[in-house]
Amino acid sequence: MIKNIFSMISVVTPFLLVAPLFAEESNPSIIHRQGIYGAVGGHMKAIKSILLLEFDAAKDVTFHAQGIVDAFTHMGNSFPPGSDKGETKAKPEIWTDKDKFAQLGKNAFGAANELLKTAQGGDKQITLAAFKKLGETCKSCHDDFKSK
Amino acid sequence: MAVATSPRTIPTWDLPLRLCHWLLVALVIDAWISNKLGDMRLSWHIWNGYAILILLVFRIIWGFVGSSTARFANFMTGWSAVTHYLKSTMRGNAPYFPGHNPAGGWSVAAMLFLLTMQGMCGLFASDDIMASGPLNFLLSQTMTGKLSTLHSVGFWLLLGMIALHLSGVFFYLFFKKDNLITPMITGIKYARDNHPEPSVQIQSSWIAFLVLIGSSLLVWLGVQVWKW
Numbered sequence: 478m479i480k481n482i483f484s485m486i487s488v489v490t491p492f493l494l495v496a497p498l499f500a501e502e503s504n505p506s507i508i509h510r511q512g513i514y515g516a517v518g519g520h521m522k523a524i525k526s527i528l529l530l531e532f533d534a535a536k537d538v539t540f541h542a543q544g545i546v547d548a549f550t551h552m553g554n555s556f557p558p559g560s561d562k563g564e565t566k567a568k569p570e571i572w573t574d575k576d577k578f579a580q581l582g583k584n585a586f587g588a589a590n591e592l593l594k595t596a597q598g599g600d601k602q603i604t605l606a607a608f609k610k611l612g613e614t615c616k617s618c619h620d621d622f623k624s625k
Numbered sequence: 626m627a628v629a630t631s632p633r634t635i636p637t638w639d640l641p642l643r644l645c646h647w648l649l650v651a652l653v654i655d656a657w658i659s660n661k662l663g664d665m666r667l668s669w670h671i672w673n674g675y676a677i678l679i680l681l682v683f684r685i686i687w688g689f690v691g692s693s694t695a696r697f698a699n700f701m702t703g704w705s706a707v708t709h710y711l712k713s714t715m716r717g718n719a720p721y722f723p724g725h726n727p728a729g730g731w732s733v734a735a736m737l738f739l740l741t742m743q744g745m746c747g748l749f750a751s752d753d754i755m756a757s758g759p760l761n762f763l764l765s766q767t768m769t770g771k772l773s774t775l776h777s778v779g780f781w782l783l784l785g786m787i788a789l790h791l792s793g794v795f796f797y798l799f800f801k802k803d804n805l806i807t808p809m810i811t812g813i814k815y816a817r818d819n820h821p822e823p824s825v826q827i828q829s830s831w832i833a834f835l836v837l838i839g840s841s842l843l844v845w846l847g848v849q850v851w852k853w
Contacts, residue, residue: 518753525755529666612665615754623753625777 502564510555511565513548520544521612524592528605538604542593545611549586566624574621581618588614632815635825637723637808639692641833645684646809649740652677653783667756671747674758675844678744682840683833684737690836692828694724701734702727714801723814723823732790739779739786746776748848759848 502508520541526532527541556578561569571578588611595607638646652673659670688697700722710727713719719726725733749764750773751757761769797803808814816822 521754529755609665609755612755616665616752619753625774 504560504563504565506555506557506560507563507565507567510552513552513555516548517545520548521615524608528601528608535601538596539593542589542596545589546586546593549589568622568624571622578618578622581614581621585611585614585618632817633822635723635814635816635823636812636827637694637814637825638812639695639827639833640812640830641828641837642684642687642691642695643809643812645680645687649677649680649684652680653740653787657780665755667752670756671758674744674747675848677740678847679837679840679844681737681741681744682843683837685741686836686840687833690828690832693824693826695828697730697734700725700727700730702730707731721817721820721823723825729793732786732793736786736790739783743776743779743783746772746779749773750776760851763851 502511524538524541527534527538556567556571558572561567561572588607592604592607592611595604598604656670656673656677659673660667663669687695693699706727710719714728722729748758748760749769751761751769752773757769764772794805797805
């Protein structure tokens with residue numbers, strides 16, 4: 478009897494241990510903000526291909542910059558308390574150091590608006606500088622608030 | 626009265642191996658610098674990584690065709706040899722190895738393994754902004770995310786490994802009065818009177834040059850072949 482229980486436990490335990498690896502994230506806040514950041518990342522990639530890898534679509538930078546600004550304006554309340562648990566790289570500091578997190582978010586939003594303005598201006602070099610600036614604001618926030 | 630004789634020299638580390646060692650030191654430091662101070666796309670860091678991978682492939686091939694002290698077969702031993710060596714070191718009567726001793730051999734293998742993993746993870750890594758390794762496009766975002774994490778964790782593992790390496794070297798320098806640093810620069814060690822003279826076969830540097838060209842080609846192929 479005891480032997481059977483032990484053998485059952487030893488068979489089931491490994492499955493229970495690895496189960497979280499296959500679990501899909503179900504927290505809507507996490508799914509939503511990852512979707513928003515994914516959209517921003519997609520636009521960033523497209524701008525990179527145009528400004529840095531010579532993809533021939535100079536006029537589209539405005540569209541992508543607008544897309545980043547729009548995505549940021551539709552973030553909503555993406556970091557409610559408790560959403561640091563789950564399939565997320567959000568560091569707990571987001572909730573303990575709220576002011577700094579908010580400031581870095583505003584910096585990125587400002588840089589995205591600046592990119593949109595320069596893209597509308599049409600000068601590639603100035604746009605590229607604004608693009609790099611935006612990348613730096615992303616990185617400064619990731620460094621403190623996104624786990625590696 | 627004993628007749629003083631100048632100690633016999635033993636050429637221990639061949640020139641390519643020494644160059645490989647010190648270049649790796651410089652490039653690993655530069656990998657850190659180029660990550661901290663590099664441009665948004667980390668192009669300097671990525672080129673630095675190619676150079677490290679080429680040196681690693683070189684060192685691994687050299688471990689089969691190089692001088693006798695460079696060959697894995699001559700310094701990769703079983704665990705019993707390692708424990709025996711460590712125990713006799715504690716007692717102070719360890720046998721003398723001109724090249725890597727059994728414990729050192731394993732730490733060399735661990736260092737090479739960690740560096741190789743670090744370099745290969747870097748090929749797939751991305752910072753989710755503008756920088757991405759050349760093979761980032763090959764795998765899913767979930768996978769590259771995990772490899773990027775490994776690449777970050779790898780830095781700390783490597784730092785620990787380097788600390789272990791340096792403390793080993795200084796342990797030998799201060800407690801065993803055995804300077805391992807100078808031979809890694811000059812290549813030369815001195816025979817010890819109470820130990821039989823070890824025989825070391827030094828491989829020609831020309832072969833190393835060919836191996837280096839081969840290693841560069843291999844790394845280049847390893848990165849490019851996926852785009853064909």
